[in-house]
Structure formats: C-alpha cells, structure tokens
Amino acid sequence: MDFELARTVSAAIPDQGFVLAIFLLSLRLSAVFLFTPILYAFSVPATARVLIVIGLALGLALGVPSAETRALLAMGNGELVAAGITELALGATLALGILIAFASISMAGRLVDVQIGFGMAQVYDPVTQRQVPVLTSAFDKLGVIVFFLLDGHHALLRGIAYSLERFPLGRGWPIESAAPWVIKQMAGLFALGFALAAPVVVCLLLVELALGVVARNLPQMNMFVIGAPIKIVVGLAALSLWFGGVGPAMNRIYGSIYKTWDAVFAAAPAPAPGAR
Known part of the structure; x- marks a missing residue:
C-alpha cells in the first residue's frame, strides 16, 4: 500500500524538466505578446494575459521531447539564466516582425488623419499608452480584428510551435542571421503603409487641388472654414469605399510577418538527425 501511495504521489508531481520547459516557453511567448498589440489593443486584464501565456506554454511544452527536458534539468543556475535571456531575445525578435x-x-x-485634418483630434490609445489621432486608433484596432478574422492567430501559434524545432529550448541561436530580414521588413514598412492608404490619399489630394483652384479664383473665401468639412466628408466617403477592397493590401502586410519568420527559421542550423 505504501508503494502504491508513493507511486501515485510521484505521478502527480510534474517532472522538473517539464516545468523548466514551461518556464522557458513562457518567456518566449511573453516576449512575443509583450511587444505586439495582439493582447493590448483591447482591454484584457493582466491576469488573463498571464493565464493565456501559461496555458499556451503548457500546451506547447507537451510536444517537447523528453531528451530536451532532461537536458534542461542538467543545466546549472548560470546556464538557466542564459537560457532565459536567450528565449526572451528570440521572442522579441519574432515579435519585431x-x-x-x-x-x-x-x-x-x-x-x-493628417490629410483629412483629424490630426488635431486626439484619443487615448491603450497599445502605445499615449494620445493618437482618431483614425490611427481605429486603424490599429481594425488591424487586430482583421488579424483574428483571417486566422492569423492560428498561423502565429503554428509559427511559434515550429520555432521549437528550429530553435530548441535553452540553446543559442544566430541572432546576426535574423537582423537583415528584420531590417528588410522595416524598410518595406512605409511602402506597405502607403499602399494601404493610397486611394484615400489620392482622393484627398484631388480635393486639395480643387480647393486651391477655388482659392486662387475667389480669394475672399475662407478656405479653411469651407475646405475642412469638405475634406472630412470626401475622406470618410473614400475610406468607407476603400474598405471593400482593402483585403489584398492587408494580406501583404500580414504576409510580411511570416516571410520574415520563414527567413529567420531558414537561417537556423538544421536539427541533428533523430532529434525529433
């Protein structure tokens, strides 16, 4: 009876290597979600964020091979600290994409916002925790909503799961190979952003030209009082029409995430034969 009780108690206690795997995975996931607006765009309690990270880490840790958990268990205190810093750096790099x-x-x-004239109106943005123009805040929330509607969170989780194969827990990874691809994506930031707003900006540019012609021929008119409502009406109308065809531009933006991740994963050293 005592032997059966001891075996039951030992089975109820989680393996220490498995606990370490959950801890390191939590660091990787925390860095990914901390530097991205996925959980910060809306009011999500801090306790719920912690539970989401721990739950995801627990689910992903179930797929970690026992050989890796035993290797984590054999690490010293200094090696565990270095492994934690490595996981935070990897998560932050993935979060940059x-x-x-x-x-x-x-x-x-x-x-x-600047073209319409809403740059003078500011609202509080929970993502950046500062005052931003009205449409900027709306675009931020729209980006998160569309991300979930397109099942981007599923692709995100698959990418994190795949990162466990390319970058095993607690091991170093070539950060210098990831930098060029992150910089390349950053260089394309302005092109993707302008492609998303280009139709509305062009419409407002035509309105500005028309108002300039009117101001040239009728200098007695107060173009600031007359032009501001016209630009708001035309800008919002063009924006509402453009939302129907915004899909390809949004797909290009979200696709840039996974292109960068694929390049970072491809730069990782190949896993040893039989490691998985």
Whole structure:
C-alpha cells in the first residue's frame, strides 16, 4: 500500500524538466505578446494575459521531447539564466516582425488623419499608452480584428510551435542571421503603409487641388472654414469605399510577418538527425 501511495504521489508531481520547459516557453511567448498589440489593443486584464501565456506554454511544452527536458534539468543556475535571456531575445525578435506589420497599418491611419485634418483630434490609445489621432486608433484596432478574422492567430501559434524545432529550448541561436530580414521588413514598412492608404490619399489630394483652384479664383473665401468639412466628408466617403477592397493590401502586410519568420527559421542550423 505504501508503494502504491508513493507511486501515485510521484505521478502527480510534474517532472522538473517539464516545468523548466514551461518556464522557458513562457518567456518566449511573453516576449512575443509583450511587444505586439495582439493582447493590448483591447482591454484584457493582466491576469488573463498571464493565464493565456501559461496555458499556451503548457500546451506547447507537451510536444517537447523528453531528451530536451532532461537536458534542461542538467543545466546549472548560470546556464538557466542564459537560457532565459536567450528565449526572451528570440521572442522579441519574432515579435519585431509582428510589430513592424502593425506599425505599417498605424502609419496608414496617421497618414489619412493628417490629410483629412483629424490630426488635431486626439484619443487615448491603450497599445502605445499615449494620445493618437482618431483614425490611427481605429486603424490599429481594425488591424487586430482583421488579424483574428483571417486566422492569423492560428498561423502565429503554428509559427511559434515550429520555432521549437528550429530553435530548441535553452540553446543559442544566430541572432546576426535574423537582423537583415528584420531590417528588410522595416524598410518595406512605409511602402506597405502607403499602399494601404493610397486611394484615400489620392482622393484627398484631388480635393486639395480643387480647393486651391477655388482659392486662387475667389480669394475672399475662407478656405479653411469651407475646405475642412469638405475634406472630412470626401475622406470618410473614400475610406468607407476603400474598405471593400482593402483585403489584398492587408494580406501583404500580414504576409510580411511570416516571410520574415520563414527567413529567420531558414537561417537556423538544421536539427541533428533523430532529434525529433
């Protein structure tokens, strides 16, 4: 009876290597979600965020081979600290790809705000925790909503799961190979943002030209009082029409995330034969 009780108690206690795998995975996931607006665009309690990260780490840790968990268990304190820093750096690098994509959506909203004249109106943005123009905040929330509608969170989780194969827990990874691809995506930020807002900006540019012609021929008219409502009406109308065809531009923006991730994963050293 005592032997049966001891075996039951030992089975109830989780393996220490498995706990370490959950801890390191939590660091990787925390860095991914901390630097991205996926959980911060809307009011999500901090406790819920922690539970989401721990739950995802627990689910992903179930697929970690026992050989890796035993290797984690054999690490010393200094090696565990270095492994934790490595996981945070990897998560932050992966998060940069997401952050840059959403930054292009935010830039498109700010560009439209300035052209319409909403740059003078500011609202509180929970993502950046500062005052931003009206349409910029709307574009940020729209980007997160469309991301979930397109099942981007599923692709995100598959990418994190695949990162466990390319970058095993607690092992170093070539950060210098990831930098060029992140910089390349950052260089395309402005092109993607302008492509998202281009039709609205062109419509507002034509309105500006028309108002300039009217101001030239009728200098007694107050074009600031007359032009501001016209630009708002035309800008919002063009924006509402453009939302029907915004899909390809949004797909290009979200696709830039996974192109960067694929390049980072491809630069990783191939796993040893029989490791998985």
